[in-house]
Amino acid sequence: MGVNDYNCTPFVELDRDSWSRLAESTPLPLTSDDVTRLAGLGERIDLKEVAEVYLPLSRLLNLYVGGKGQLHQATQTFLSPLSEDSGGKNSHGAKRTPFVIGVAGSVAVGKSTTARLLRELLARWPDTPRVELLTTDGFLYSNAELERRGLMGRKGFPESYDRRALLRFVSAVKSGAREVRAPVYSHLTYDIVPGAEIVVRQPDVLIVEGLNVLQPARPRLDGRQGLAVSDFFDFSLYVDAKTPDVRNWYIDRFLSLRTGAFANPESFFHRFSSLSDEEAVNLASEIWASINEPNLVENVLPTRGRATLVLTKGPQHDVRRMLLRKL
Ligand SMILES: Nc1ncnc2c1ncn2[C@@H]1O[C@H](COP(=O)(O)OP(=O)(O)OP(=O)(O)O)[C@@H](O)[C@H]1O
Numbered sequence: 001m002g003v004n005d006y007n008c009t010p011f012v013e014l015d016r017d018s019w020s021r022l023a024e025s026t027p028l029p030l031t032s033d034d035v036t037r038l039a040g041l042g043e044r045i046d047l048k049e050v051a052e053v054y055l056p057l058s059r060l061l062n063l064y065v066g067g068k069g070q071l072h073q074a075t076q077t078f079l080s081p082l083s084e085d086s087g088g089k090n091s092h093g094a095k096r097t098p099f100v101i102g103v104a105g106s107v108a109v110g111k112s113t114t115a116r117l118l119r120e121l122l123a124r125w126p127d128t129p130r131v132e133l134l135t136t137d138g139f140l141y142s143n144a145e146l147e148r149r150g151l152m153g154r155k156g157f158p159e160s161y162d163r164r165a166l167l168r169f170v171s172a173v174k175s176g177a178r179e180v181r182a183p184v185y186s187h188l189t190y191d192i193v194p195g196a197e198i199v200v201r202q203p204d205v206l207i208v209e210g211l212n213v214l215q216p217a218r219p220r221l222d223g224r225q226g227l228a229v230s231d232f233f234d235f236s237l238y239v240d241a242k243t244p245d246v247r248n249w250y251i252d253r254f255l256s257l258r259t260g261a262f263a264n265p266e267s268f269f270h271r272f273s274s275l276s277d278e279e280a281v282n283l284a285s286e287i288w289a290s291i292n293e294p295n296l297v298e299n300v301l302p303t304r305g306r307a308t309l310v311l312t313k314g315p316q317h318d319v320r321r322m323l324l325r326k327l
């Protein structure tokens with residue numbers, strides 16, 4: 001194949017049928033216990049979809065984890081003469097760090113759902129029982145800080161996050177830090193929760209989920225390139241769908257929140273709980289068109305080609321196609 005061949009791409013493309021055939025040869029099929037646990041995630045997850053799409057995906061990730069483990073072992077063996085030279089005083093060997101998976105994609109495309117499913121499935125594999133989740137929402141600036149910066153209408157845009165703190169977090173995890181802490185965001189109060197934090201203690205796998213996790217590093221003021229969180233990923237996934245489908249999911253979720261979470265007086269959106277259907281659809285469409293869609297188009301979509309795997313969904317969240325980066 002010549003380099004000018006239009007078919008020249010760094011990805012292998014698999015349609016739904018080919019991918020789901022892999023489920024048959026995936027060891028560790030779902031047990032009835034798993035099915036009960038997955039159904040308890042509280043999402044309208046189709047279990048056939050889990051078995052056909054997410055189970056083989058967890059196997060692929062398990063192979064990558066194993067591959068990284070072998071590379072770590074080989075590197076330890078390579079470095080071991082240095083420790084012997086120093087009579088064991090200087091250990092050049094380092095403990096294996098958590099395997100970090102990034103999950104990117106639009107608001108409402110299903111990143112959290114995908115991340116939670118993968119956590120359940122990966123934890124079933126014997127070499128990765130401890131899987132932790134981190135959502136980048138916790139690194140959004142507080143509403144007070146966003147107001148101060150004039151960014152209240154840009155929540156979710158790259159500049160609405162404390163990117164340095166997020167980078168420090170992921171870098172500490174990949175440096176093997178024993179304990180790393182992150183702030184917490186509440187979708188109910190629509191703000192950072194004062195004093196709350198999550199603690200990550202050297203899990204086997206850390207899944208980092210967020211809109212912008214695949215963004216490359218920004219050039220620094222001194223002209224040097226700097227690092228981005230994606231530099232620390234061992235694997236990354238982009239959840240993709242047509243923009244009009246994602247818009248519908250956003251509006252549907254807004255409508256179901258209106259009758260659910262918004263009814264709580266603590267909710268930031270409580271004042272919207274009495275909106276009529278039509279008013280709620282109009283408001284959700286307005287938020288989508290003014291914040292989430294421009295962010296998708298300007299910042300999120302351009303990072304799709306940086307993923308290890310692109311998972312493309314149809315209008316019912318059914319995964320239609322996988323693009324897997326060639327090795
Ligand atoms: N595989 C799936 N099957 C069915 N419904 C799904 C699936 N994934 C997500 N959904 C639904 O789509 C909506 C958006 O999903 P989710 O909250 O996971 O998105 P998100 O990308 O994490 O959004 P945000 O960036 O706003 O946090 C939710 O209503 C969820 O229940």
Ligand SMILES: CC(C)(CO)[C@@H](O)C(=O)NCCC(=O)O
Nearest residue numbers: 107137155156157211287291292
């Ligand atoms: C918190 C984020 C940015 C990402 O999860 C998103 O859910 C959000 O709140 N976006 C801002 C616009 C909106 O309210 O949908």
